[in-house]
Amino acid sequence: xxxxxxxxxxxxxxxxxxxxxxxxxxxxxxxxxxxxxxxxxxxxxxxxxxxxxxxxxxxxxxxxxxxxxxxxxxxxxxxxxxxxxxxxxxxxxxxxxxxxxxxxxxxxxxxxxxxxxxxxxxxxxxxxxxxxxxxxxxxxxxxxxxxxxxxxxxxxxxxxxxxx
Amino acid sequence: xxxxxxxxxxxxxxxxxxxxxxxxxxxxxxxxxxxxxxxxxxxxxxxxxxxxxxxxxxxxxxxxxxxxxxxxxxxxxxxxxxxxxxxxxxxxx
Numbered sequence: 289x290x291x292x293x294x295x296x297x298x299x300x301x302x303x304x305x306x307x308x309x310x311x312x313x314x315x316x317x318x319x320x321x322x323x324x325x326x327x328x329x330x331x332x333x334x335x336x337x338x339x340x341x342x343x344x345x346x347x348x349x350x351x352x353x354x355x356x357x358x359x360x361x362x363x364x365x366x367x368x369x370x371x372x373x374x375x376x377x378x379x380x381x382x383x384x385x386x387x388x389x390x391x392x393x394x395x396x397x398x399x400x401x402x403x404x405x406x407x408x409x410x411x412x413x414x415x416x417x418x419x420x421x422x423x424x425x426x427x428x429x430x431x432x433x434x435x436x437x438x439x440x441x442x443x444x445x446x447x448x449x450x451x452x
Numbered sequence: 453x454x455x456x457x458x459x460x461x462x463x464x465x466x467x468x469x470x471x472x473x474x475x476x477x478x479x480x481x482x483x484x485x486x487x488x489x490x491x492x493x494x495x496x497x498x499x500x501x502x503x504x505x506x507x508x509x510x511x512x513x514x515x516x517x518x519x520x521x522x523x524x525x526x527x528x529x530x531x532x533x534x535x536x537x538x539x540x541x542x543x544x545x
Binding site for chain 2 (some may be wrong): 298338353356357360390394397400401402404413414416417429441444448451452
């Protein structure tokens with residue numbers, strides 16, 4: 289698991305919403321927002337649960353298990369879509385209905401898993417966990433995806449800090 | 453007599469029912485505080501226990517977070533997988 293990332297100050301606008309500004313230069317969030325949107329779109333097309341049920345003979349139950357997870361993931365993605373479609377997100381502002389926070393957190397995890405598996409092939413697990421590597425030595429496109437990966441982690445940090 | 457036999461049979465079945473372990477595996481993506489939060493939400497762990505299991509996952513690659521009957525093990529495993537934690541079920545033979 290990677291190290292934690294710090295988060296900016298929390299300013300609730302009203303009780304039903306979680307709202308904060310990412311502690312990241314807004315030029316970075318503006319630059320990676322389209323990349324996050326693209327990854328989100330790709331993730332929705334190809335992502336399916338890869339989790340096993342139990343390695344045994346009950347194939348029907350195994351299919352049911354995966355289909356059910358898949359349906360739940362659709363609900364999660366819809367909530368994340370609302371966040372990403374908010375024009376303020378590209379400027380570093382995160383606004384999430386508190387009732388949707390869990391769903392957004394899960395969808396971001398799925399998206400980060402997708403980015404890790406599909407777009408960061410020159411990064412080792414250890415590098416992602418520790419953050420100890422020279423970013424400039426990575427391929428250009430992967431540098432951008434890594435920043436997107438970090439921005440999403442920061443969103444999660446901010447949400448978690450409000451939920452616990 | 454019938455009641456006694458039925459009761460003995462049920463007790464034997466319960467005694468023979470295998471235990472299932474819910475095991476969370478390490479992954480390089482999930483944040484530490486995310487994993488702690490999920491353990492608290494899904495399994496009802498307090499902060500200390502959640503952190504202990506999170507560290508075990510991180511350092512040893514896996515942690516048995518619950519064990520018991522199959523039905524509850526499946527419920528926990530499903531919920532943890534829904535939170536995208538790499539979770540498997542193991543039969544304790």
